[in-house]
Amino acid sequence: MDLYEHQGKELFAKHGIPVPRGIVAETPAAARVAAESLGGDAVVKVQVQTGGRGKGGGVVLVDTPAEAEAAAERMLREGFQGRRVNRVLVEERLPIERELYAAILLDRSTGTDLAMVAAEGGVDIEELARERPEAIRRQHIDPEIGLHPYHLRRLTGGLPHELRDLVGNVLAGLYDVLTTEDATLVEVNPLVLLTDGRVLALDAKVTIDDNALFRHPEIEMLRSAFPIDPVEFRAREAGLQYVKLEGRVGIIGNGAGLVMSTLDLVHQAGADAANFLDVGGGASADAIATSLEVVLSDPAVRSVLVNIFGGITRCDVVARGMLEALERVTPTVPIVVRLDGTNAEEGRRILEEAAHPRIVPAATMLQAARVAAELANAEAA
Amino acid sequence: MAILVDEGTRVVVSGITGREGTFHALRNRAYGTQVVAGVTPGKAGQDVEGIPVFDTIADAVEATGANTSLIFVPPRFATEAIYEAADAELRLIVCITEGIPVRDMARVASYLRGKPSALVGPNCPGVISPGKANVGIIPGEICAPGRVGLVSRSGTLTYQIVYELTQRGIGQSTCVGMGGDPVHGVGFLEALEAFEADPETDLVVMIGEIGGDDEERAAAYVAERMRKPVVGYIAGFTAPPGKRMGHAGAIVTGSRGTAQAKAEALEAAGVRVGRTPTEVADLVAAALR
Numbered sequence: 128m129d130l131y132e133h134q135g136k137e138l139f140a141k142h143g144i145p146v147p148r149g150i151v152a153e154t155p156a157a158a159r160v161a162a163e164s165l166g167g168d169a170v171v172k173v174q175v176q177t178g179g180r181g182k183g184g185g186v187v188l189v190d191t192p193a194e195a196e197a198a199a200e201r202m203l204r205e206g207f208q209g210r211r212v213n214r215v216l217v218e219e220r221l222p223i224e225r226e227l228y229a230a231i232l233l234d235r236s237t238g239t240d241l242a243m244v245a246a247e248g249g250v251d252i253e254e255l256a257r258e259r260p261e262a263i264r265r266q267h268i269d270p271e272i273g274l275h276p277y278h279l280r281r282l283t284g285g286l287p288h289e290l291r292d293l294v295g296n297v298l299a300g301l302y303d304v305l306t307t308e309d310a311t312l313v314e315v316n317p318l319v320l321l322t323d324g325r326v327l328a329l330d331a332k333v334t335i336d337d338n339a340l341f342r343h344p345e346i347e348m349l350r351s352a353f354p355i356d357p358v359e360f361r362a363r364e365a366g367l368q369y370v371k372l373e374g375r376v377g378i379i380g381n382g383a384g385l386v387m388s389t390l391d392l393v394h395q396a397g398a399d400a401a402n403f404l405d406v407g408g409g410a411s412a413d414a415i416a417t418s419l420e421v422v423l424s425d426p427a428v429r430s431v432l433v434n435i436f437g438g439i440t441r442c443d444v445v446a447r448g449m450l451e452a453l454e455r456v457t458p459t460v461p462i463v464v465r466l467d468g469t470n471a472e473e474g475r476r477i478l479e480e481a482a483h484p485r486i487v488p489a490a491t492m493l494q495a496a497r498v499a500a501e502l503a504n505a506e507a508a
Numbered sequence: 509m510a511i512l513v514d515e516g517t518r519v520v521v522s523g524i525t526g527r528e529g530t531f532h533a534l535r536n537r538a539y540g541t542q543v544v545a546g547v548t549p550g551k552a553g554q555d556v557e558g559i560p561v562f563d564t565i566a567d568a569v570e571a572t573g574a575n576t577s578l579i580f581v582p583p584r585f586a587t588e589a590i591y592e593a594a595d596a597e598l599r600l601i602v603c604i605t606e607g608i609p610v611r612d613m614a615r616v617a618s619y620l621r622g623k624p625s626a627l628v629g630p631n632c633p634g635v636i637s638p639g640k641a642n643v644g645i646i647p648g649e650i651c652a653p654g655r656v657g658l659v660s661r662s663g664t665l666t667y668q669i670v671y672e673l674t675q676r677g678i679g680q681s682t683c684v685g686m687g688g689d690p691v692h693g694v695g696f697l698e699a700l701e702a703f704e705a706d707p708e709t710d711l712v713v714m715i716g717e718i719g720g721d722d723e724e725r726a727a728a729y730v731a732e733r734m735r736k737p738v739v740g741y742i743a744g745f746t747a748p749p750g751k752r753m754g755h756a757g758a759i760v761t762g763s764r765g766t767a768q769a770k771a772e773a774l775e776a777a778g779v780r781v782g783r784t785p786t787e788v789a790d791l792v793a794a795a796l797r
Contacts, residue, residue, distance in 0.1 A: 177750065233610060233611065233614060233690070233691070235690035235691055235719075235720045235757065236720065236721050236722070236725065238613070238614045238617035238618065238691045239614065239618070240614075253762050253763060253764075269618055270611065270614045270615045270618050271615065271618040271619065305611075306611065309609055309611055311610060311611075311690075336609050336610050336611065336756075337752075337756070338583065338607045338608060338609045338610060338756060339609035339610070339611065339612075341583075341584065342584075342609075368754040370751050370752075370753065372746075372748065380664075381664050382662060382663045382664030382665060382754075383662065383688060383717075383753055383754025383755040383758055384660070384661065384662020384663065384664065384665030384666070384688070384715070384717055384743050384754075384755070384758075385662065385663075385664040385665040385667075385668060385743075386753070386754060387665075387717060387718070387743035387744040387746075387747060387753050387754070387758065388665050388668070388741075388743040388784075388785060390744075390746045390747070391743060391744070391745045391746050391767075391783075391784075392784055393746075394745065394746045395783065395784070399746065400746065403747075403751075403753055403754065405754040408645075408663070436664045436667050436668050436671070437647075438633070438645060438646070438647045438663065438664060438667055439645060467668075467671065468647060468650065468667060468671070469647060491786070492668060492784075492785065492786075493784055493785075493786050
């Protein structure tokens with residue numbers, strides 16, 4: 128789960144990392160009041176779970192509360208890069224001496240934490256890593272021993288002397304966020320040195336491990352701040368793994384790998400998937416029925432592809448779930464069904480006997496993808 | 509021979525009295541696997557259709573000579589079961605559990621370094637050596653004994669490809685489901701190394717997906733060390749960056765972990781990469797001819 132900048136900064140502050148004074152605003156009027164209380168001039172920052180805000184017009188320097196109101200009004204109305212925006216962060220404007228970069232992330236290839244510091248900030252760190260890898264200091268931290276002073280000395284050793292302890296303190300705070308809040312990434316870009324000598328986190332990117340949310344109910348609650356698509360909401364409530372995509376073929380499958388592969392095959396066949404939906408292992412008839420309802424409720428969908436390889440999941444249960452859903456909703460698009468694996472014959476027989484006019488059986492995964500793509504393109508034409 | 513599991517495998521199932529634990533322990537036993545014990549704290553002395561239950565893995569090992577752990581306990585207790593199995597010095601630990609916090613797994617990985625136990629998983633379907641032993645949830649009936657080794661980050665996608673192989677009359681020495689989590693035990697590297705050394709394996713199929721750099725590192729290994737042919741598949745070419753596709757580990761972050769980059773790395777290392785599961789099976793058939 129990616130946090131909003133202001134949520135990340137609240138975690139930073141809680142763990143002793145200095146951040147600018149800031150106020151969250153959900154209306155243009157609130158942004159005006161916020162700017163007033165910060166002294167008039169301010170920075171208005173769009174709150175979205177994506178990067179590239181600086182370049183994309185999502186960060187605006189304003190000189191007056193009226194300008195803050197106007198900037199917030201535009202951000203809330205226009206959204207950001209196709210995403211809905213429901214809040215902005217209004218922050219004090221600060222005199223910046225120089226910019227730095229600091230981050231700690233769980234490095235999956237070693238299973239240890241990787242801390243990184245660069246003497247330049249506000250940069251695209253991937254680009255910097257490619258072009259001048261020596262500009263980034265890196266240090267792996269084994270979770271077994273935790274963060275030690277030598278790690279910090281190594282990481283800050285390339286910085287001017289007067290900055291080392293200040294940046295070291297920020298890194299210690301970041302490590303604290305990482306370990307106590309179950310984050311997999313904490314990134315500050317830029318970390319700034321002010322003309323008065325203070326070091327502050329001007330931005331905050333924090334990713335929390337979804338698997339660990341059970342022990343962080345207060346972070347789970349932050350989710351309610353995110354604008355959510357009603358279809359995605361319904362899927363999540365039903366415990367389904369659902370991701371909305373841009374195409375026209377609704378996809379239902381069991382197992383993340385199989386579903387990703389199905390998406391790829393549909394693309395190769397000349398159409399694109401409208402969603403990723405994994406019903407999971409051992410899906411019940413009810414889960415299948417809900418999945419079908421969720422996918423059919425997406426107005427972009429022109430055909431549906433159900434691709435099930437039964438392991439623990441039983442194909443007869445899948446077939447019954449589909450018929451159950453078709454009693455509740457009347458589909459206006461064709462539903463291509465491919466069943467293999469556990470009880471596949473029984474599943475196929477159930478669907479055949481029901482002879483539902485919208486169900487199109489397919490013999491293989493490849494054929495199913497081709498037929499679903501063709502039907503979607505025909506329906507859209 | 510096969511790798512990881514065979515006729516000598518003696519399984520102790522953690523969480524055997526739970527719904528999934530019972531179902532799969534019995535299914536593995538029915539396949540012919542020696543499922544010799546189960547563990548559920550507080551239920552020592554009971555049995556699950558003749559499989560004795562113990563309070564701890566150490567007790568189970570003493571009484572039954574178990575050498576392999578199979579874990580079905582819920583995410584918040586699963587890492588304890590892994591530590592327990594490692595301390596009992598079991599040679600293989602297969603953790604099926606999905607949803608373990610990744611920082612917990614990082615500590616497990618750190619603890620296991622240098623220890624004799626190999627971990628497969630978590631969030632994986634397990635390991636099967638067809639005709640010999642099935643430790644996990646892979647449906648035995650879609651597999652057939654043979655000489656193709658297979659290692660994969662995915663579950664049902666593995667079944668799809670195994671099924672297509674079996675349909676063409678191509679059997680498998682061992683199928684390893686390494687799991688879809690970002691921090692995991694046995695990976696492509698370890699499996700490729702074991703298959704390369706296994707006299708009963710002639711060719712290896714590796715099935716990857718977006719996220720991380722396991723496939724890229726495997727490609728480097730193949731180029732340097734593998735003499736046996738390798739056929740690959742990567743899922744997730746159409747997955748958008750920044751979206752987690754079901755598996756905790758399946759996410760393109762920035763420009764890292766794309767399917768395109770993985771397929772290119774594998775092809776540059778001489779791995780034949782199929783564009784569909786069907787083409788993977790065709791490539792295997794062609795390579796074996």
